[in-house]
Amino acid sequence: MTRTTPPRHRRLGRAQRGLTLIEISIALIIVALLFSAAVMGIGTITGAKAKGAAAELAGTIRSLYDSAALRGKTCRLVFEIPEAKEEKATRYHAECAESAVTTSRDRDTALRDENRDREQTRRSRRTGDREERSYLASGGTAPTTDELMEGEKLRVESASRFSSFTSEELAARDLPSDVRVSVWTRQQKEPVESGVAYLYFFPQGYTEKAYVYLSQGDNTWTLDVSPLTGKVNIAGEALEVPR
Numbered sequence: 001m002t003r004t005t006p007p008r009h010r011r012l013g014r015a016q017r018g019l020t021l022i023e024i025s026i027a028l029i030i031v032a033l034l035f036s037a038a039v040m041g042i043g044t045i046t047g048a049k050a051k052g053a054a055a056e057l058a059g060t061i062r063s064l065y066d067s068a069a070l071r072g073k074t075c076r077l078v079f080e081i082p083e084a085k086e087e088k089a090t091r092y093h094a095e096c097a098e099s100a101v102t103t104s105r106d107r108d109t110a111l112r113d114e115n116r117d118r119e120q121t122r123r124s125r126r127t128g129d130r131e132e133r134s135y136l137a138s139g140g141t142a143p144t145t146d147e148l149m150e151g152e153k154l155r156v157e158s159a160s161r162f163s164s165f166t167s168e169e170l171a172a173r174d175l176p177s178d179v180r181v182s183v184w185t186r187q188q189k190e191p192v193e194s195g196v197a198y199l200y201f202f203p204q205g206y207t208e209k210a211y212v213y214l215s216q217g218d219n220t221w222t223l224d225v226s227p228l229t230g231k232v233n234i235a236g237e238a239l240e241v242p243r
Helices: 007-046 048-071 107-137 144-161
Strands: 077-079 093-097 162-164 182-184 195-202 212-216 219-225 230-237
Touching: 007 048, 048 093, 048 195, 048 212, 048 219, 048 230, 107 195, 182 195, 195 219
Parallel strands: none
Antiparallel strands: 077 093, 077 195, 093 162, 182 212, 212 219, 219 230
């Protein structure tokens, strides 16, 4: 004799199977999130981003060393390092002068002056923008495009003898935001940890003795730049600045 399952029991069985599938889906999502967090945590613990950035930056330094010698011009690698509290990415790009130029032996003072000038320029731009908006609001006539372009040209020419230099190997880049950077050269007493820092390359075929530090979490890699060959040795620790 065949027994028939009551309709109520069939509905209950389907509901139980559906609930099990939902629970499995939720469990898989949780596992995926935990795995992603674990991967990110391991990356921070091992300093994987800092290590990768160190290798990339070493290649850029070598390329700019070769470019300065081939072009017969003084070039420099410019680091724009944010304050630690800003949690922004360090940006770097290449610049070359119109000819062979020398550098200041007192790099610390030169960098302080340049950072001060950059801040004053930013403030002047903000003030100029407010004045222009006020002038327009009062019914005045805005400067022509030619006047604005000429003014900007004069400002750039007077501000620096260097101009941006880019190639496929030397394109401007942002490092990962959780990688901290500091730069020391022979012309400095202490590494630059925020603001602008420079590493110069000269057409005679040499650069500056320099350490570039890249840190992530408790891990630090040091790019040890050889002044005579431009070769970069990557050390898996924070090398002490020579005294």
